[in-house]
Amino acid sequence: MSALQAKQISRSYGGTRALSEVSIELLPGSIHALCGENGAGKSTLIKILSGVETPDSGEVTLNGQPIPLGRVHAVEQIGIVAVHQEPVVFPHLNTVDNLFVGREQSKVGGLWLNKKGMREQACQIMHSLGEAFSLDIPVGQLSLAQRQMVSMGRALLHECRILILDEPTASLSARESRSLFATMDRLQQQGVGILYVSHRLEEVFQLAQQVTILRDGQCAGTQPTSSLSRSELIRMMVGRPVDNPSRQQKKTKSKSDKPILKIRGMRRDPVFQDIHLEVYAGEILGLSGLVGAGRSEIARAIFGLDPVDEGEIWFEGRCLPEGFTIQDTMAMGMAMVPEDRQREGLVLPASVEDNLTLPSLIELSGWMGMHRKPRHEASRSLIEQMGIKTASRASSAQSLSGGNQQKIVLGKWVYRQPRLFILDEPTRGVDVGAKEEVHRMIEQLAAGGSAILLISSDMPEILRLSDRILTLCQGRIKGEIASHEATQEILLQWALPEERDALS
């Protein structure tokens, strides 16, 4: 008899299919792991099961009863509780209030809070989680791990029958992980079914009885963990080897001797440490790793968006001064395509022309201010060069498709002819045809002598485009490999955190 059953769940965002016909069955009193690469659809599935999102099709039942989809409160009420990866807490409130807000205990029909009773219960729950911090300080002043435990405590307050944990150990220390596992064990004894999402495969093997693997939004299989080995599991996550036609023809480029970008010992706590890398002219350097490994943070630090605690950054033989800003890096010839195109890459309501000329307004202005003609010319030639499909240069950027929007983001930098492009997920949410075009453009830029730092969670993409690949794991560089020697298995092996003392 299964407790929670999801059948044929599908969900699309815009044009991209996040989940297609995924089914999963969770038995009471068991721990069921959910594994998959970045973007495989794990978080979408969790959001649907916990009532945050509604699926396009499919149904979810608990003990045969359909659950109210898309209504967090109602789903919690029937005993399905999720602890999200990012802790859901109220920073200004103390722990007791955080646990009980929305489900306060009161006397006289809601007119007088039972503060003493709530406090006692909160004490009990946090104690059972092995936490001993003061319940009275605002949660915003607690550590990330402690906040995660508060979030966990909130879940335990419910009569829960199904507990969904999304990467609960990501910010926990070994000791905290151990008390979390003990709690999970206790809940399991009580017959609670636990859906456990983790990138730490050792935890999966140690804790879970069953594992479901998601790949590209589809179910790649459900297996008892006892019948799998670590490498088999990784193979299932990656799937069949994807053929990369252009990989064979990959140029073993004659590297020019001087690197465009050289980084020595860069550190920004707590996101990355001890980063050393070089990118040469005409080279595409791939940065792979899991979400949260520190890739985007490194990109932001290089471009001057975030401060660096320590380390030297050399650009074309010049060391960047301490406290450099984006103005400095732009003037020196860096460009960045940010991860979040809609929020950081474009001014959505502004026209294609405005977006394309935004970084170059000074160059396009005369002593009387901006001239219309040079801007028109610049935007016209860029639209042509980048192959942007738009009704006119005056159309708003938001009226374009994702692929064409991304070409604008690239194009606005191309005009400045930068020496280094930092590309953070340049093809996220871009359809297949446009993806191909973006790839070609990136290769053209490299052929033109620019250095390119490419961040991508799309493994075939990074394997295809890069000359060399660095893999990051928990803020550190775990390995470097020439792309013709690299495989998805190797990169994933490096990207996954190693066994930790928590499990010993």
Next chain:
Amino acid sequence: MKDGFQGLRLGKWMLGLLKQRAAGLFCFTFLALGLVSLINPAFLAWGNLRDIAVQAAPVCIISCGLMLVLVLGEIDISVGSMMGVLAASMGAMVSATRWGLSPWIAVILTLILGTLMGALNGWLIAYLRVPSIMVTLGMLTALRGVTEVIMGGTWITDLPPGIRYLGTGSWMGLPICLWVCAGVIVLSTWLIHRTPLGRRIFAIGSQPRAAHLAGLPIQRVKFLVFAWTGFLTALATLVSVPQLSVVDSGIGVGMELLVVTCVVVGGTSVSGGTGHLSGVVFAVLLMTMISTLLIFMKLGENATYWSRAIQGLFILGAILLDHLVRSKKSS
């Protein structure tokens, strides 16, 4: 690096100050009182202190509501114009030459009208999701216009004694408005600390996304808080307007700024999530004292004109302090 260290110490000191905003304001209020009474002992006369308290009471009553609005992360700048409409309609209701209703009915209708106006704000903001600054800015202008329509270019001078008693009468030696104000403070304290609704207001203001995930009724809470503010505005109108025998169309002008100033100076975060009632109460006292203080300091006629400038400086200072403390915390 050295500068950073200095900044940290300064930040710690400021953090300490913010934590004890109420205590700081308390000391500041009494320091100011002491200084002024050294210059002019007449300031401490019972009559003068009572006058200050009577002036502060309506501001304090509205501030108790507006504080909750700010804790939610919203704003209401329509309270001054609401006061205008309520004063005009109350005057018209009781005036023998106009509708001539009994004072009791006028009081009840005024409270209902205030609540309805607040509820209209709340409905537009919570359910239609219009930004509160835009809604209440519109109301600020619209309701002032309504006031002028009701007044019809004249003054109401014949307030009957029944309604005048609310402004001039006293009970057990204290003016009615002080009793009402005390009642509102007690009620607000209970609401904030002892009811689920109070805790939810702070939770929603602290992290709206988390509140959504926790299934809190965000819209209903916002609606209730705006309606409550409208009710309190009506209450403040009832105890303050009948202090004078004349109602004109300028009642409540600038009230919204004074109230927002008090709430922010009292340590309520402009970005939501935190606020202490005690800090707000002392801020109200301090702010209402400023103009009187300047008169008693015998700085000449010009001095009184400075009171607005000083109010403005206070609000800027309070926001700056709030901002500094928060940027220190996040780093």
